[in-house]
Amino acid sequence: MISFSAVVKRYPGGQEALQGVSFSIEPGEFAFIAGHSGAGKSTLLKLIPAIERPSAGAILVNGQNVGSLKRSALPYLRRNLGLVFQDQKLLYDRSVYDNVMLPLAFGELGAREAAGRARAALEKVGLLAREKANPIQLSGGEQQRLAIARAVVNRPSVLIADEPTANLDADSAAAVLEIFAAFNQVGVTVLVATHDEALIGRFAKRVLRLTRGKLAE
Amino acid sequence: MRTWLRQHRQAIAAAFAKLAAQKSAALLNALVIGIALSLPAGGYAVLSSLRNVTQGASLEPQLSVFLRTEAKRAEADAVGARLKGDARVGEVRFVPREQALKELQATEGLAEVVAALNRNPLPDAFVVRPKIAHSADAATLDALAKDLRTLPGVAHVQVDSAWARRLGALAGTARLAIALLATLLAFGLVAITFNTIRLQILTQRAEIEISKLIGATDAFIRRPFFYLGALQGLSGGILALAILWGSLAALNVGVAELAASYGSGFRLPFLAPGDALAVVLFSAGLGWFGAYLSVSKYLLEIEPK
Numbered sequence: 001m002i003s004f005s006a007v008v009k010r011y012p013g014g015q016e017a018l019q020g021v022s023f024s025i026e027p028g029e030f031a032f033i034a035g036h037s038g039a040g041k042s043t044l045l046k047l048i049p050a051i052e053r054p055s056a057g058a059i060l061v062n063g064q065n066v067g068s069l070k071r072s073a074l075p076y077l078r079r080n081l082g083l084v085f086q087d088q089k090l091l092y093d094r095s096v097y098d099n100v101m102l103p104l105a106f107g108e109l110g111a112r113e114a115a116g117r118a119r120a121a122l123e124k125v126g127l128l129a130r131e132k133a134n135p136i137q138l139s140g141g142e143q144q145r146l147a148i149a150r151a152v153v154n155r156p157s158v159l160i161a162d163e164p165t166a167n168l169d170a171d172s173a174a175a176v177l178e179i180f181a182a183f184n185q186v187g188v189t190v191l192v193a194t195h196d197e198a199l200i201g202r203f204a205k206r207v208l209r210l211t212r213g214k215l216a217e
Numbered sequence: 218m219r220t221w222l223r224q225h226r227q228a229i230a231a232a233f234a235k236l237a238a239q240k241s242a243a244l245l246n247a248l249v250i251g252i253a254l255s256l257p258a259g260g261y262a263v264l265s266s267l268r269n270v271t272q273g274a275s276l277e278p279q280l281s282v283f284l285r286t287e288a289k290r291a292e293a294d295a296v297g298a299r300l301k302g303d304a305r306v307g308e309v310r311f312v313p314r315e316q317a318l319k320e321l322q323a324t325e326g327l328a329e330v331v332a333a334l335n336r337n338p339l340p341d342a343f344v345v346r347p348k349i350a351h352s353a354d355a356a357t358l359d360a361l362a363k364d365l366r367t368l369p370g371v372a373h374v375q376v377d378s379a380w381a382r383r384l385g386a387l388a389g390t391a392r393l394a395i396a397l398l399a400t401l402l403a404f405g406l407v408a409i410t411f412n413t414i415r416l417q418i419l420t421q422r423a424e425i426e427i428s429k430l431i432g433a434t435d436a437f438i439r440r441p442f443f444y445l446g447a448l449q450g451l452s453g454g455i456l457a458l459a460i461l462w463g464s465l466a467a468l469n470v471g472v473a474e475l476a477a478s479y480g481s482g483f484r485l486p487f488l489a490p491g492d493a494l495a496v497v498l499f500s501a502g503l504g505w506f507g508a509y510l511s512v513s514k515y516l517l518e519i520e521p522k
Binding site: 049051071072075076078079083085089091093102103105106107108110111150151154 | 219220223224227423424426427428429430431432433434435437520
């Protein structure tokens with residue numbers, strides 16, 4: 001499903017964020033990408049939806065070589081991936097419900113079906129009662145759950161989260177990871193980057209450990 | 218198809234919502250575009266009326282051969298025969314003095330003057346069109362005119378087309394100047410729209426970037442801005458017509474007075490419906506193009522290499 005083969009990511013100036021990284025994630029798998037700040041976790045996750053392009057090596061996602069995809073093909077790749085960002089990337093000029101509706105605006109669903117999907121996603125993360133609120137009124141944990149609801153509303157086969165618990169207290173962090181585990185239970189492939197070793201320890205899942213751009217399992 | 222239509226409907230609604238949210242800025246933009254477009258549109262309207270005037274005059278070189286007022290009809294026939302026999306002459310039309318007087322009477326403002334005359338002061342005349350080979354340059358025409366002046370009974374020979382040619386050349390130059398002005402202002406309109414859309418993009422930067430990250434196509438992101446640019450151009454085009462209409466109405470007060478003093482009902486006409494529609498569509502098209510350039514540039518900037 002996701003396969004990295006000798007992937008190198010070099011930024012202008014010569015800094016290598018990833019150095020010959022190879023691994024593969026099978027469909028339905030749950031894996032953590034662990035490592036200290038600056039180890040290359042975010043870079044690795046950004047390569048999957050082609051937010052960044054690799055400098056060398058090959059990345060296959062659902063059989064597609066992401067590195068050679070044309071610009072026009074990227075939206076369709078990204079629609080099949082649920083992305084949860086460290087800073088959530090919510091829109092604060094609209095309601096919780098409208099944030100979740102955003103990915104459905106450019107999809108194929110009709111208005112009624114899209115509304116049903118959005119409410120179902122909010123219900124799964126426990127935010128249906130707050131659908132009319134502005135994201136700014138939500139707590140950090142709730143905002144992260146909202147970001148998850150937006151990520152899953154298109155029913156992606158892969159869920160990718162970059163430090164989703166970075167700014168949360170232990171209970172909220174555990175609650176967020178329980179949501180990922182629940183999606184994984186129904187067959188969604190989950191890839192979570194975190195530096196929180198205690199949290200990783202609470203879930204008996206595969207861990208890909210990055211140290212200065214190099215991978216060790 | 219339904220999805221595509223729905224997305225266009227939403228994009229149009231979003232464009233209208235943005236205009237409504239920034240009424241004063243949108244109005245100022247439309248005003249700037251309107252004023253800019255009204256200048257070449259006004260020039261075109263004035264030139265069109267000038268063209269109507271010049272179209273009545275022949276631009277082909279012709280000579281008017283006036284006989285002496287006391288010349289008898291037999292003399293006129295003799296001159297006519299000489300003209301028809303001249304190898305350089307292509308066409309000859311005889312204008313009897315009675316017909317000339319009738320034409321003068323039909324001219325606006327001169328009916329009363331003609332009526333006041335106690336005799337016909339006009340001579341018989343011939344309108345002569347030289348053969349093409351002899352009408353190419355002024356020297357050949359002048360030589361022909363000089364020869365015709367020597368014919369018995371001829372009082373005066375006039376080369377008629379010079380003024381019409383000069384007017385035509387002047388109108389052509391003015392048309393070119395207006396086309397250049399329109400081109401420059403079109404660039405200005407594109408620049409205005411480019412900048413407005415760029416500012417709009419900056420206010421929606423987060424939404425655009427997040428939408429791109431979660432799977433929005435470039436077309437989806439561009440669409441509302443295209444409609445916004447086109448709507449801005451459209452409103453500017455409509456304002457340009459309104460400004461032009463108001464300006465012509467104001468000018469026509471003076472023009473009407475001046476024309477009336479010559480016994481004429483001449484007015485500066487507004488653009489023909491087709492031309493007015495073309496101004497509005499052209500303006501909307503330029504607005505769309507400005508938006509296209511602006512959004513495309515931004516989308517390229519945020520795309521990873």
